[in-house]
Amino acid sequence: MTDQEIVALYWARDEQAIARTAERFGAYCRKIAMNLLxxxxxxEECENDTWxxxxxxxxQNxxxxxxxxxxxxxxxxxxxxRDRRSAAKRGGGQAEAVLEELSDCLPAAGHVAREVESAETARAVSAFLRELPEEARNIFLRRYWYCDATADIARRYRVSESKVRVTLHRTRQKLKVYLEKEGVVL
Structure with missing residues (x-):
């Protein structure tokens, strides 16, 4: 089924929408949740909550x-x-490593105008990502959106793990400079 056909099932309040969504996107959503949790x-619980x-x-959407x-x-x-269940005690996933890697190039969590700056930061990061070469953008997104391990990213794009790590490091440095230039308080 196409995305539009599945959405039409949701709008018709047809319970088959959930089954079709799970068939088509179950592995995708499970992978995202597994990387974080x-x-x-x-x-699996997160996947079911997604449906x-x-x-x-x-x-509404x-x-x-x-x-x-x-x-x-x-x-x-x-x-x-993850926050509710203290995932670090349960074996974590990639989330802690990802957050640690990004800590130097994103604003601190306790800033006074956090909500406004979060939206501005998100827009700036999106603009930055659009300017990146496709390979660097894909590697960055796989690591920091999907929380994939560097080994998984290397396999996916058929490059060495070293290249992935270097690309991530250089992209984080460029992101930090870009955000500072845009006036984002780090």
Missing amino acids: GSARDA LAAWNSMP RPQRLAPYLGRITRNLALDL
Whole structure:
């Protein structure tokens, strides 16, 4: 089924929407959750919560592309679940490493105008990513959006792990300079 056909099922409140979504996007959402949570049981719970959230949000939304829509829902749910369950004690996943890597080039969490700056920072990061060469952008997104391990990224793009690490390091440095130039307080 196409994305539009699945969305139409949601809008018609047809329960087949969930089954079709799970068939088409289950592995994708499970991978995102697993990378963040490090637990198959938690990833499965997050995946199921994604279907419920999609069911509840579809009457107000009509996404053109389901993968990024569902990926964002899954990622947010996984981060919330990770916070609630103290994932570091349970084996973690890639989330702690990813957050540590980005700590030098993103604003501190306790800044006074955090909400406004978060939106501005998000727009600046998006603009920065659009300027990157495709390979560097893909590597950056796989690491910092999907929380893939560097070994998985290397296999996916058929490059060495060393190249992935160097690309990430250089991209983080460029991001820091870009954000400072844009006036984002780090």
